[in-house]
């Protein structure tokens with residue numbers, strides 16, 4: 214076992230922080246450490262919190278953290294920000310807000326930004342989850358900004374996915390309709406003290422009911438809750454619903470649990486293959502001189518992109 218893996222497993226916070234930075238930077242050698250950590254994963258409960266910018270995700274997470282710590286649970290938090298390539302203002306804001314927990318050894322908080330290439334963020338988030346899981350955190354909360362397809366990919370790593378909206382967010386509701394409805398296990402209307410919360414609640418409930426696959430014998434009807442995170446209202450109820458969802462996943466027939474684990478393993482493996490193919494095949498082809506030569510040849514009318522792409526791929530993969 215490498216020295217770094219040892220230190221991480223011993224709960225050395227600095228080693229953990231360093232490793233996650235290396236994951237984010239895609240440092241060679243990280244994969245070897247992750248291989249060593251993987252057998253120690255699978256114990257943490259992973260919660261995904263996603264929603265448009267500013268809906269109050271971090272405030273909600275901060276309150277959840279407070280309640281979970283009161284129960285003696287250890288928590289890892291990963292704040293994923295696909296919009297900023299560098300550690301920007303939003304992340305700094307999160308840090309400041311989370312400061313009340315900063316001396317607490319039972320908590321580990323890290324931000325991840327997009328530094329890598331295609332799919333890099335999904336992959337680095339998944340690896341960071343594995344690290345915190347191996348360290349032994351009881352809960353891992355992943356906060357992602359947005360309600361698009363990227364976030365859906367990221368939340369696939371979670372056991373329970375919470376989608377946060379605010380009253381009257383027509384566009385968000387449209388986005389949810391457009392494809393992420395099935396990704397949500399629990400829906401939260403935060404800033405519920407605002408006007409229109411009740412209507413948003415009804416709209417969401419109606420949408421969820423229409424989407425429900427009731428033919429499945431043992432189905433989960435995603436609850437819709439109202440919260441006011443800044444006033445710590447509804448947060449305990451949210452944790453209760455998360456716990457119910459957890460029991461639903463674990464407590465239903467053993468098969469269901471196995472199916473879920475199998476689904477996750479399948480997605481994880483497919484993602485990893487996709488990531489490595491993109492990184493090692495696509496990036497290396499496009500960085501090679503032959504790629505530019507092919508571009509020239511297309512311009513000169515000597516070849517076409519269909520033939521050229523075929524040739525480059527075949528050559529790269531030795532087909």
Ligand SMILES: Nc1nc2c(ncn2[C@@H]2O[C@H](COP(=O)(O)OP(=O)(O)OP(=O)(O)O)[C@@H](O)[C@H]2O)c(=O)[nH]1
Pocket residue numbers: 264265266267268269270271272273303358403404405406440441442443444
């Ligand atoms: N009125 C009201 N404001 C809230 C509530 N919850 C959070 N806020 C405020 O909303 C603003 C944004 O909150 P954040 O927790 O940073 O939201 P976020 O979703 O994490 O934002 P990003 O990470 O930038 O996407 C802050 O000023 C919070 O104080 C709430 O329940 N009611």
Ligand SMILES: [Mg+2]
Pocket residue numbers: 270271272307356
């Ligand atoms: Mg935030």
